[in-house]
Amino acid sequence: MRISDHALWGVGGTVRSMTSSYPTLSLHVAGHWLTQASGGERVVINPATEEPLARLPLAGPAELAAAAESAQRGFEQWRRVRPHDRYVTLRRAAELLRQRADEIATVLTLEQGKPLAEAKREVTLSADIIDVQAEEAKRLYGRGVAPRVDGILSHTVTRVPVGPVAAFTPWNFPVNLPSRKLGSALAAGCSVVIKPAEETPASCMLLVRCFLDAGVPPDAINMVCGDPAQVSSFLIERPEIAKVSVTGSVAVGKLLGEQAARHVKRFTGELGGHAPVIVAEDMAEGAGLDFVLKQSVTAKYRNAGQVCASPIRFYVPRAQLAVFSERFAAAAQKLQLGSGLDAATQMGPLSHARRIDDMERFVDDAVGQGARLLTGGHRVARPGFFFEPTVFAEAPASTRLMQQEPFGPIAVIQPYDTLDAAIEQANALPYGLGAYAFTRDLHTAHRLGEAIEAGMVGINHFGVSQPELPFGGIRESGIGHEQGPEGITHYTEIKTITVGRPF
Structure with missing residues (x-):
């Protein structure tokens, strides 16, 4: 027996049957946690009972614009942090995730439905993924090329962070999938605007708190939820966003890939399989x-x-x-x-x-x-x-x-x-x-x-x-890879620097 929409609401518009283990939901925009936003709100449902868990604020154009602008500021700050220091910060975030695993796993199960043992394994495995990507931050090596003409001192090919990233993740692994994107992007020196699924927002919210508590600059991570089509179109079109990463269905991946291509933006799509x-x-x-x-x-x-x-x-x-x-x-x-x-x-x-x-x-x-x-x-x-x-x-x-x-x-x-x-x-x-x-x-x-x-x-x-292996497919199952050294390189650009003699 399903609960009808009107049965979710009590006197004064408050949600009834809240679960005490489930947190108050908020978005993270421009360094602030927002419990209200201009896009309205929606109820998050426990799939095992069909009862309401909480109300989720939804970002409108104002919050999305603020998140993109914040990501640009965060990128300018975070990209200048030395790779070893990024490594230290991300390792600290992974350790916080492990320390909070029981709490986060319970929240994950409440909003997503999977058995608690599976949820706990997802959280701890996510910490391992962040650890591995943190290590890769120290190994974004370049290469030197011997000059072939007189007057040239050096050719250096290096990797630099691509810029602010718009990352979109679904509801089936609400900690693991955001961890892949956040771990790789932040390790590379990028900032991120992440949009988790509106069905499972609290898991990602608690993950983001681990990164912030570990010392990632507040502008380097923004988290928004809202109407999926509106959020994706808005962010992909924003000039601040340099890279799009999506995990989702083939149909959604094709649509977002087309939108990214129209703006000549880097795209990674981990899509469906069979x-x-x-x-x-x-x-x-x-x-x-x-x-x-x-x-x-x-x-x-x-x-x-x-x-x-x-x-x-x-x-x-x-x-x-x-x-x-x-x-x-x-x-x-x-x-x-x-x-x-x-x-x-x-x-x-x-x-x-x-x-x-x-x-x-x-x-x-x-x-x-x-x-x-x-x-x-x-x-x-x-x-x-x-x-x-x-x-x-x-x-x-x-x-x-x-x-x-x-x-x-x-x-x-x-x-x-x-x-x-x-x-x-x-x-x-x-x-x-x-x-x-x-x-x-x-x-x-x-x-x-x-x-x-x-x-x-x-x-x-x-x-x-x-965690150490690349995750990705061929054909309609996607473009690019997540995790491991292959995953972090998708958040970088190749830059060639040639130095000649001044005279």
Whole structure:
């Protein structure tokens, strides 16, 4: 049973059913925390209960302009801080994030829904990401080039911060994704205007406080929320903004990329995926099958499938299709759904009501085109945005499920007759973010690693995202990378300095 909009409000327009663990929401603009803004406000909902958590102030043109101007001032200040000193400050921010992990994880679970253990892991992993990027601040090396003509003393190629950054992040990892952008941009010497998702603003707000408390200049980080289309268009057009970084859907990424291109601004887009999993014959039975199933079910339903690199299409040998499908579906059925604050919960709710509606459309389309529904497929009859872990088998290639990222707890199991056919099917879509394969054979492992077309390929595991590794995709899954040395360079420009003899 959903709470109607009018039921959210009590006498005098105050939100009822506030959660004491959830903070008062504010924007950070030009060095000030704002609990009111000219764009109005919206209610933030707990997806596990559909109850209100707080009211979020929304930035209008006045606050957005102030944030852009502040970012320019912050850039002029922060870019002059020595790389080692930026490193020290960012390491301090990471340590504060670890110290506050329990508080931030609880807030994350309240507004996003994932189990508390997953939320805690997200916060601590975010601190690790900031640590790694802080280290990279000291390693933005240039190079010297020997002169080839008389009168030239030196040629130096160096990297300089690109300028103020407009960063846009979604709701599925509300600490991790902002940490990637803030860590890299600040390490490079850039300032940032960050816009987290309006569904999950408090997680990012608490993260920003860690950076500010660590000593990052107030003008170097601005945080705004508002109407997404208005905020993105406004900031991208502002002359102060030199770089745009977005994590989101393919459609949103294309739109913001086009807007950035019109203003000749640097752009990084980490977009959607449709990750395949190829199970080789040597891992499709016995102990190998046990291992694959345990790893796969855990990875598929982590964060209720709301992960851009989540496994979706499982390709198994035709002879093992029946047993693999049956056991996968049985394991999915056993998952405990509930509030992320309940220690027994294995899968939380979807993040908002729109995801439920979209899951139902995926299911209806797949069933209508003849895919076999093995388990799930329905909204759970309880408060909150819960949808059953869902498994299909033998879905036609024309189904929406086989063409578009469901971004939810839906898996599809497909048979293959030869490994070449499985590779061809895995590469058939215009996406290329994450991909996975399981095999005991070293030759097959190398073959799959080379043949599967994706930015990240995991063999015998799903942990392709580590703080030291670049995170990014090919084709429609994005442009550029986050994390590691590759991630920080996207926030820099190359500058060549040639010095000649004065006479």
